[in-house]
Amino acid sequence: MNEFVDALRASAYLLAFTGAGMDTESNLPDFRGAGGLWKKHDPRNLASTEALHNNYELFQEFYSQRIQNLSSVSPHRGHEILARWEQEGLLKGIITQNVSGLHVQAGSKNVMELHGNIRHIYCENCGVDHEGEDFFAGVRCSCGGLLRPGVTLFGESLPQEAFHQAMEELSKADMILILGTSLEVFPAARLPFMYPMKRAYVDLEAYADGRIEHVFKEKIGPFLETVDRSLEEYLKE
Numbered sequence: 001m002n003e004f005v006d007a008l009r010a011s012a013y014l015l016a017f018t019g020a021g022m023d024t025e026s027n028l029p030d031f032r033g034a035g036g037l038w039k040k041h042d043p044r045n046l047a048s049t050e051a052l053h054n055n056y057e058l059f060q061e062f063y064s065q066r067i068q069n070l071s072s073v074s075p076h077r078g079h080e081i082l083a084r085w086e087q088e089g090l091l092k093g094i095i096t097q098n099v100s101g102l103h104v105q106a107g108s109k110n111v112m113e114l115h116g117n118i119r120h121i122y123c124e125n126c127g128v129d130h131e132g133e134d135f136f137a138g139v140r141c142s143c144g145g146l147l148r149p150g151v152t153l154f155g156e157s158l159p160q161e162a163f164h165q166a167m168e169e170l171s172k173a174d175m176i177l178i179l180g181t182s183l184e185v186f187p188a189a190r191l192p193f194m195y196p197m198k199r200a201y202v203d204l205e206a207y208a209d210g211r212i213e214h215v216f217k218e219k220i221g222p223f224l225e226t227v228d229r230s231l232e233e234y235l236k237e
């Protein structure tokens with residue numbers, strides 16, 4: 001732990017890379033997790049362009065419920081600590097696979113949402129933004145197009161802007177905190193390893209990996225609180 005905190009303090013360009021485990025600590029259900037079935041449907045089939053075009057009613061109901069679930073969920077201490085570290089200049093940005101928008105809600109500014117943001121509703125046809133309520137009500141855009149959330153569906157490519165910005169940030173980084181991702185699925189499996197930098201990995205399922213200097217099999221929120229306290233101790237000295 002001390003070695004890790006020293007590395008953190010010595011870093012000049014620190015990034016965080018977050019996945020589903022970050023949000024499950026806010027009690028947000030992980031729809032991709034084991035047994036994560038929704039009304040007997042595999043979420044992977046619902047979160048797809050296929051469902052958007054051929055099974056819209058179910059698609060709309062699935063995403064409406066997911067967005068409404070978010071209204072009872074708040075950022076946890078881990079989200080808040082990352083936001084404060086950015087304010088204090090320690091952290092330069094967050095690359096996230098999460099679509100919940102919880103990092104932005106916690107106050108983080110430089111957030112690259114690789115899979116989009118589920119609360120952003122727009123028209124599939126003309127691209128104009130809409131209110132969540134329009135989507136929940138199942139209404140169409142005035143152009144006749146279907147409303148949808150701004151998330152990357154199976155069958156779509158990642159948002160180019162967020163992806164390019166993430167690559168740019170990664171090229172500048174000298175250290176990255178990998179938080180709450182299994183590191184098995186693209187882009188998590190590749191992005192944190194594309195450029196040389198120090199790496200730390202925190203996840204309840206974390207495992208040793210020759211490319212990662214610091215591995216902690218722990219909950220993210222409590223872990224970051226401990227690190228944050230150590231950093232404050234140094235400041236006092």
Ligand SMILES: [Zn+2]
Nearest residue numbers: 123126141143
């Ligand atoms: Zn439209």
